[in-house]
Amino acid sequence: MTQTTDFKFADLFAGIGGIRTAFEAVGGECVFTSEWNKYSRQTYEANFPATSDHVFAGDITEVASDDIPDHDVLVAGFPCQPFSIAGVSKKNSLGRAHGFQDPTQGTLFFDVKRIIHEKRPAAFLLENVKNLKSHDGGNTFRVIMQTLQDELGYQVQTRIVNGKHFTPQNRERILIVGFREPNAFDIDSLELPESTRTVKDVLHRRGESDLAHDDGRYFNPRTGRVNPKYTLSEHLWTYLQVYAQKHRRAGNGFGFGLVGPDMITRTLSARYYKDGSEILIDQRPRPRRLTPRECARLMGFGDDFKIPVSDTQAYQQFGNSVVVPAIEAMAQHMRPFILDALTRPAAVA
Incomplete structure (x- = not known):
């Protein structure tokens, strides 16, 4: 600054x-x-x-x-x-x-x-x-x-x-x-x-810089694992697939946005906390939401930016930013x- x-x-x-x-x-x-x-x-x-x-x-x-x-x-x-x-x-x-x-x-x-x-x-x-x-x-x-x-x-x-x-x-x-x-x-x-940045540039990765103020809420840099709570439940993942299929048959464009590491995302919205459907990270066995820290990166905030609120509030805040x-x-x-x-x-x- x-x-x-x-x-x-x-x-x-x-x-x-x-x-x-x-x-x-x-x-x-x-x-x-x-x-x-x-x-x-x-x-x-x-x-x-x-x-x-x-x-x-x-x-x-x-x-x-x-x-x-x-x-x-x-x-x-x-x-x-x-x-x-x-x-x-x-x-x-x-x-x-x-x-x-x-x-x-x-x-x-x-x-x-x-x-x-x-x-x-x-x-x-x-x-x-x-x-x-x-x-x-x-x-x-x-x-x-x-x-x-x-x-x-x-x-x-x-x-x-x-x-x-x-x-x-x-x-x-x-x-x-x-x-x-x-x-x-x-x-x-x-x-x-002409940006060459893709989703992999905002995702958590093993050995990333110490984010002490996150206090391990989102990711463990030693194991390279994101907190399992960000992975969709079987019920929600099934619902989103059925919902998307229904709208495809009706000729609508509604559905989830599944992204891989070399892609760019849809627009992050303030409703992301509801089901994360507009931006889902492709993984097995089920996709996951972005973590709030990854949302911060997607909006261009540095890793020194503190996130003192709940995930629900953080998703709304970054979606509105x-x-x-x-x-x-x-x-x-x-x-x-x-x-x-x-x-x-x-x-x-």
């Missing part, structure tokens, strides 16, 4: 700190964090100990802008459930509104708007699911872009970035980057590497323009 800092940033809807990790790596100092989930906060605080020059708040809807320290960059992985395919499907099945009509999460974007309007950071980076662009026939995304560009007056660009360029996971997310002042930033000029090196690449791409903006006065909103 970079010791000297070149700019200050605020971390909204912070989760477990994936975006913070990325921006600290390119010289940022986090001065404000907001995260309401107590288990995510537990993981965040284990990895980012409290300091006197950092403010940690809960529900952002209850935080006045005056209580947020001034910052140069705002980052936010604002909640995507109202906009995601899975989230929309669930809410429709429950007869609940989604998107901007959602009474709980759909309006959280407007807290991003409120803070940008009142704090006027030099730049921002927002992250969301790819489906944000198509939600409600494109109306949701249109409102977001009109708000950021027309109401707030920022120069805004977007790009879909796939995490497979950095880790062995097919994970497409939209990144929305804005600058307060016009500049030559070009989001599409960021070159994405970002691919850290993908965000770091975009942060590095933004960095010279952020630093240049800090030498220029802010325009009147």
Whole structure:
């Protein structure tokens, strides 16, 4: 992690700190964090100990802008459930509104708007699911872009970035980057590497570096064995095979995702704790789930990242997080323009 800092940033809807990790790596100092989930906060605080020059708040809807320290960059992985395919499907099945009509999460974007309007950071980076662009026939995304560009007056660009360029996971997310002042930033000029990493690069292996903070919960490096609890039971494995066969006959694409060491995975989701079906490691006699440590690696977190919560909470947290090196690449791409903006006065909103 970079010791000297070149700019200050605020971390909204912070989760477990994936975006913070990325921006600290390119010289940022986090001065404000907001995260309401107590288990995510537990993981965040284990990895980012409290300091006197950092403010940690809960529900952002209850935080006045005056209580947020001034910052140069705002980052936010604002909640995507109202906009995601899975989230929309669930809410429709429950007869609940989604998107901007959602009474709980759909309006959280407007807290991003409120803070940008009142704090006027030099730049921002927002992250969301790819489906944000198509939600409600494109109306949701249109409102977001009109708000950021027309109401707030920022120069805004977007790009879909796939995490497979950095880790062995097919994970497409939209990144929305804005600058307060016009500049030559070009989001599409960021070159994405052709990754050769595959599943074997995230799996536990005999003799791997000491992970004392895992305390043997997931893996025994001396024997090379993963805890047997991650292997599917006969009942669950049979159920998943029958379920997949039924949907294949119906012409649907639903089913489990069985992966070998030289493959890449499907997208890790927050529901992974339920049955692990989207990413199953091929082994005999039955496949197994990834361990939480392997999920951390799949999302690009280093092995020094502490996992103080239960497996259920860890799976949800990593499934909701970002691919850290993908965000770091975009942060590095933004960095010279952020630093240049800090030498220029802010325009009147």
